[in-house]
Amino acid sequence: MRLTFPYTTLVLGIFFQGAASVTVYYPQGQEPLGASGTVTAAAANYTGAAAYNPTVLNPPPVPSPFTPQFIVQLQNGGTPGVSIKQSGSFFGFSIEMSVANQVLGKNSSFIQVPFLNLMANIQQRAGRVNIRVGGNTQETAVLVDSTPDGRILEKDITGASNPTLTPPLVFTPELLYMLRNISSFVNVRWFLGIPFNDTTNLRLGIAEKGQEILGDYLIGLQAGNEPDLYARHGHRPSTYQPQDYINEFGTLVNAMSGDAHVVNRGLLIGPNLATGDWKPEQIWDLGFVDTYNNNLAYLAVEHYPTDNCFAQFGVGTPHDPQETFPQFLDHNAGKNIVAPYLNSTAFAQTKNKQFLMFETNTASCGGFAGISDSFGAALWGLDYALQMAHSNFSGALMHIGGQNVFYNPFTSPPTNQSTFHQWTIGPIYYSALVTAEALGASNASQVLDLNVNEGNIYTPGYGIYENGNPVRVALFNFVTDSSGASDLTVSIAVGGSGIGQQNATPAQVKVKYLLASSVSQKGNFTWAGQTFGGIFQSDGRLMGTENITTVQCDQTTNLCAVKVPAPGFALVFLNDDAFTESDGGPSTTFPTTAQTKTINTITIDPSVLATSNGHSGMGSKLGSTSHGSISAASSLTQALPGIMVVAALVSGAFVVGRALVH
Ligand SMILES: *[C@@H]1O[C@H](CO)[C@@H](O)[C@H](O)[C@H]1NC(C)=O
Ligand SMILES: *[C@@H]1O[C@H](CO)[C@@H](O)[C@H](O)[C@H]1NC(C)=O
Ligand SMILES: *[C@@H]1O[C@H](CO)[C@@H](O)[C@H](O)[C@H]1NC(C)=O
Ligand SMILES: *[C@@H]1O[C@H](CO)[C@@H](O)[C@H](O)[C@H]1NC(C)=O
Ligand SMILES: *[C@@H]1O[C@H](CO)[C@@H](O)[C@H](O)[C@H]1NC(C)=O
Ligand SMILES: *[C@@H]1O[C@H](CO)[C@@H](O)[C@H](O)[C@H]1NC(C)=O
Ligand SMILES: *[C@@H]1O[C@H](CO)[C@@H](O)[C@H](O)[C@H]1NC(C)=O
Ligand SMILES: *[C@@H]1O[C@H](CO)[C@@H](O)[C@H](O)[C@H]1NC(C)=O
Ligand SMILES: *[C@@H]1O[C@H](CO)[C@@H](O)[C@H](O)[C@H]1NC(C)=O
Ligand SMILES: *[C@@H]1O[C@H](CO)[C@@H](O)[C@H](O)[C@H]1NC(C)=O
Numbered sequence: 001m002r003l004t005f006p007y008t009t010l011v012l013g014i015f016f017q018g019a020a021s022v023t024v025y026y027p028q029g030q031e032p033l034g035a036s037g038t039v040t041a042a043a044a045n046y047t048g049a050a051a052y053n054p055t056v057l058n059p060p061p062v063p064s065p066f067t068p069q070f071i072v073q074l075q076n077g078g079t080p081g082v083s084i085k086q087s088g089s090f091f092g093f094s095i096e097m098s099v100a101n102q103v104l105g106k107n108s109s110f111i112q113v114p115f116l117n118l119m120a121n122i123q124q125r126a127g128r129v130n131i132r133v134g135g136n137t138q139e140t141a142v143l144v145d146s147t148p149d150g151r152i153l154e155k156d157i158t159g160a161s162n163p164t165l166t167p168p169l170v171f172t173p174e175l176l177y178m179l180r181n182i183s184s185f186v187n188v189r190w191f192l193g194i195p196f197n198d199t200t201n202l203r204l205g206i207a208e209k210g211q212e213i214l215g216d217y218l219i220g221l222q223a224g225n226e227p228d229l230y231a232r233h234g235h236r237p238s239t240y241q242p243q244d245y246i247n248e249f250g251t252l253v254n255a256m257s258g259d260a261h262v263v264n265r266g267l268l269i270g271p272n273l274a275t276g277d278w279k280p281e282q283i284w285d286l287g288f289v290d291t292y293n294n295n296l297a298y299l300a301v302e303h304y305p306t307d308n309c310f311a312q313f314g315v316g317t318p319h320d321p322q323e324t325f326p327q328f329l330d331h332n333a334g335k336n337i338v339a340p341y342l343n344s345t346a347f348a349q350t351k352n353k354q355f356l357m358f359e360t361n362t363a364s365c366g367g368f369a370g371i372s373d374s375f376g377a378a379l380w381g382l383d384y385a386l387q388m389a390h391s392n393f394s395g396a397l398m399h400i401g402g403q404n405v406f407y408n409p410f411t412s413p414p415t416n417q418s419t420f421h422q423w424t425i426g427p428i429y430y431s432a433l434v435t436a437e438a439l440g441a442s443n444a445s446q447v448l449d450l451n452v453n454e455g456n457i458y459t460p461g462y463g464i465y466e467n468g469n470p471v472r473v474a475l476f477n478f479v480t481d482s483s484g485a486s487d488l489t490v491s492i493a494v495g496g497s498g499i500g501q502q503n504a505t506p507a508q509v510k511v512k513y514l515l516a517s518s519v520s521q522k523g524n525f526t527w528a529g530q531t532f533g534g535i536f537q538s539d540g541r542l543m544g545t546e547n548i549t550t551v552q553c554d555q556t557t558n559l560c561a562v563k564v565p566a567p568g569f570a571l572v573f574l575n576d577d578a579f580t581e582s583d584g585g586p587s588t589t590f591p592t593t594a595q596t597k598t599i600n601t602i603t604i605d606p607s608v609l610a611t612s613n614g615h616s617g618m619g620s621k622l623g624s625t626s627h628g629s630i631s632a633a634s635s636l637t638q639a640l641p642g643i644m645v646v647a648a649l650v651s652g653a654f655v656v657g658r659a660l661v662h
Contacts, residue, residue: 049403050366051411051424052535057370059480059519059567060326063458066479068566070453071491071559074463074470074574076504082446082465084349084392088126088582089189091385091435093409094359094397096135097193098169101153102412103400104133108177111185114423117540118410119186125582126436127443128187132358132397133179134222138193139235140168143205147172176206176213183217190214191269191358191397193222197235199248208261220297222269222358223252228278242282245271249288253295269298272358280344289351298394299348302359305337308406309365321368328362329376329478329519331460334384338391345392354394360384361399361428367407373426376478376519377407379569381431383476386438386462389447398428413536422539425532430525434514438464438474438571440582445471452490459488459564470494471578472571479566480518486566491559494574505558510579511549514569 095103105111122129147154152174155167179190192210195203210218227245230236236244249270256262270292271283280301289296306324309316327333341355348355362372362380371377381398388396400408409429413421439445444466450473452461458479464472479486494504512528523534529547532538551572553560564570573579 049414050369050406051373051403051408051426053369053373053406054522055321055369056522057322057325057374057520059376060329062479062481062486062566066458066486067453067456068459068486069489069491070459071493072450072452072461072473074450074473074492074494076469076494078468079448079463079465079470082448082463083390084394084446085443086389086394086439086445086447087128087443088436088439088441088445089122089128089130090126090389090393090395090439091122091432092130092132092395092397093432094132094135094399096137096399096401097133097141097171098135098137098153098155098167099400099402100133100175101151102402102415103410104182105178107152107174108181111178111182112412114412114538114540115410116182116185118423118425118429119182119188121433121540121542122436123186123188125433125441126439127441128189130189130191130219130395130397132191132193132220132222133175134191134193134225135359135399136225137169138206138222139195139197139225141195141206142168142170142203143209144170144172152178173209173213176209180213180215180217183214189217189219191220191222192218193225194252196224196227196248196252199251202252202255204255204259204262207256207267208259211263211267212261218267220269221267222272222300223249224270224272226272226274226276226302228273229276232277242271242278243286246283246286246288246291249292253292256295266295267297268292268295269300269356269358270296272300272302275301275303275340280341281347284344284347289347289353293351296353298356299344299351299353300356300358301341301344303337303357304360304364305333305362307364308368311368312365316365319363319368321370324368325371325374325376325519328371328380330457331383331387331476331478332457333380334387337384338387338393341393342391349392355392357388357393357396359397359399361407363407366401366405369406370520370522372405372407372428373522374519375427375516375521375525375567378427378430378514378516378525379476379478379519379567381428382434382438382474382514382569383460385431385435386447386474387449389435389439390449390462398432410538410540421536424523424535425538425540427525429532430514430527434527434569434571437512437582438462438472440464440466440472440578442466442581461490466578471574472582473562473574475562475564475570475572477564477566477568478519480520481566482517484566488562488564488566490562490564490570491557492553492562492572492574493559495558503558505553505560506574507555508550508552509560509562510573510576511551511562512571512573513547513549513565514571515565516567519567 103112104115119129147170153169153171156170182188192206194207207221210221224245231238231240253265256265271280271288273280273283289299306319307316308319310318345355361367362377385396398409403411403414407428408426409432410426411424412418413423446465448463448465450461450463453459458477460476462474463470464474473492475488475490477488494506514525514527516525524531530542530544533543551560551562562570562572
């Protein structure tokens with residue numbers, strides 16, 4: 001029997017943006033030397049943009065020997081080694097500041113509805129979503145009252161004189177109003193960054209206006225982005241040392257103390273090391289946390305396990321994607337990234353601070369074609385996130401760049417194609433969704449790497465505990481083997497922890513699967529049978545019918561035998577409370593208002609129709625202007641009955657909110 005949850009709030013909309021060239025921003029710190037800082041992508045059929053690269057790699061061979069059957073014995077009543085309590089919003093996103101107007105919206109009244117839907121999916125499971133808007137481009141950003149063309153964000157090309165050719169950004173308060181308006185639709189909390197390129201002339205505008213406009217929705221202000229790379233990148237003298245960073249942090253603290261508009265001086269985040277040229281201990285050992293205890297909201301680092309800079313920009317060491325792929329396809333991948341920080345997460349606990357992975361993804365310089373956009377990356381991201389949770393990180397933010405990166409969790413279509421294409425949902429978004437569901441919304445979940453199958457690196461497993469008892473089990477199979485011979489059968493037992501304790505194996509468990517045919521597959525991954533489709537196919541909502549598997553447990557052996565296909569991931573719910581908590585309770589219905597340019601008549605992509613469950617009330621605004629779209633008004637209304645509509649049409653705008661009863 002499948003459980004149902006009362007209400008899901010869904011929003012559907014299509015936005016029209018002005019026809020213009022596609023401005024491609026380089027991922028932070030990863031600009032090609034000698035480039036102008038922008039390229040114009042002739043993206044008529046998307047063959048050029050990395051986000052849609054069709055490369056498919058070969059999955060690694062089946063490991064040998066390989067043991068596909070094993071037992072997992074869990075205990076009620078307390079298990080040593082579990083993590084600190086984790087929030088369901090553990091897995092968040094980091095949006096490079098320069099692409100905020102591509103991903104989030106154009107202004108406070110023009111917000112990308114697919115983005116809202118994607119966030120609502122996570123909110124439904126986790127309660128909230130944490131997002132950082134920043135990156136290298138925050139460092140030279142300047143808050144201005146307005147821009148000549150009215151945009152909320154633009155690059156000051158004439159100012160592109162710094163060594164990495166990161167063009168300085170100018171942005172207006174409208175960017176912050178946009179974030180605030182997003183938070184009125186979905187419970188998104190924001191991290192921002194204070195420009196740190198010149199701490200003798202600090203620009204505190206983002207802290208002042210950020211606090212004024214965002215209020216409690218602003219949860220942290222980064223002070224310095226990867227300062228251990230400042231010297232290497234020519235942003236500081238070659239003599240720049242950890243103490244110099246700490247001194248600059250102190251300069252910032254003093255400046256904020258003297259600024260009556262910065263009401264909350266306890267929101268800072270440091271040291272944000274890339275862990276490239278310095279280790280975090282070099283900062284801790286200088287007394288940083290004690291000195292600035294009252295100012296530090298979080299401790300953070302940023303890290304990518306490898307880079308693809310040679311292929312992208314001709315610098316650094318070449319990494320062949322096919323040869324590199326297996327490095328992402330086992331349990332050591334996440335463990336190796338986390339290992340250098342274990343001492344720091346322990347240290348953070350002694351200081352009562354949360355420790356964040358503030359920016360990460362598969363590889364810097366945009367990730368790898370065929371790796372970062374494959375099902376393997378979804379498994380990698382999920383195992384890495386759970387490994388960080390197990391290791392007492394308190395959150396992790398996966399980075400989002402522009403059209404020219406492979407690793408985006410989600411990508412909006414190039415601007416001039418937004419009228420006939422939808423969004424592309426990458427594997428890392430699935431990792432985020434499933435992590436939210438694995439951790440749930442209780443704020444009480446504790447994660448333990450169970451070291452199952454004698455530590456086999458291709459079959460990791462985690463227990464998620466609440467109040468001392470296991471509630472969910474996360475099981476991975478990194479192997480690709482269509483023969484079925486490598487499908488796992490994992491026998492789960494739950495027992496008491498002490499003398500006189502009873503066997504506590506449930507009568508049945510529910511299982512949700514994250515599946516694809518191969519670790520190489522691109523797009524169309526399924527989570528409990530539902531998908532966001534392939535490229536350009538998503539409005540941010542899961543499509544298809546949810547499929548939840550119920551496994552009857554053997555009451556004689558007290559084992560629940562759960563299959564995990566090769567490849568695949570299974571989230572096992574040990575009781576119905578664990579299931580309903582993660583699957584979302586009643587979620588808030590939010591009215592959506594958004595405005596679009598009126599240059600286009602609203603059209604509905606036929607692919608939306610195919611996947612929509614219904615709405616009405618768009619009336620004469622529906623019509624077709626271009627690119628094979630059909631006028632869809634009547635068919636949409638007729639094909640999609642029975643749905644409550646919360647729709648608003650605001651001066652040529654098109655917005656539909658729907659409350660769908662499952
Ligand atoms: C989008 O803009 C690019 C660059 O100006 C242009 O080459 C391309 O033809 C446009 N595509 C469409 C569908 O208008
Ligand atoms: C993309 O467009 C180019 C130029 O119009 C064309 O030669 C090529 O065949 C197209 N590729 C695809 C996959 O449609
Ligand atoms: C810092 O950034 C601002 C704004 O982009 C720029 O005007 C200034 O010259 C930069 N200062 C240094 C020292 O790089
Ligand atoms: C969005 O922001 C503007 C201010 O820029 C405000 O007037 C408007 O009411 C906001 N809309 C919503 C739905 O919060
Ligand atoms: C762990 O971190 C603390 C605080 O920085 C440091 O004093 C200690 O030496 C570190 N231990 C190891 C093994 O690195
Ligand atoms: C995480 O923190 C808990 C509580 O302090 C501790 O028992 C556990 O060993 C830590 N886990 C790791 C992997 O460091
Ligand atoms: C979880 O923590 C968040 C942030 O502190 C809080 O807003 C939320 O209400 C908490 N949820 C529960 C179920 O306690
Ligand atoms: C995903 O599935 C859709 C619908 O079946 C199909 O059109 C599309 O080509 C598939 N995409 C990929 C990347 O497999
Ligand atoms: C539901 O998922 C299970 C496990 O993957 C699968 O065996 C079954 O065929 C699926 N059912 C449907 C209707 O897709
Ligand atoms: C918001 O952006 C849209 C689309 O670019 C534009 O039509 C609208 O005028 C903008 N609104 C404001 C208040 O600038």
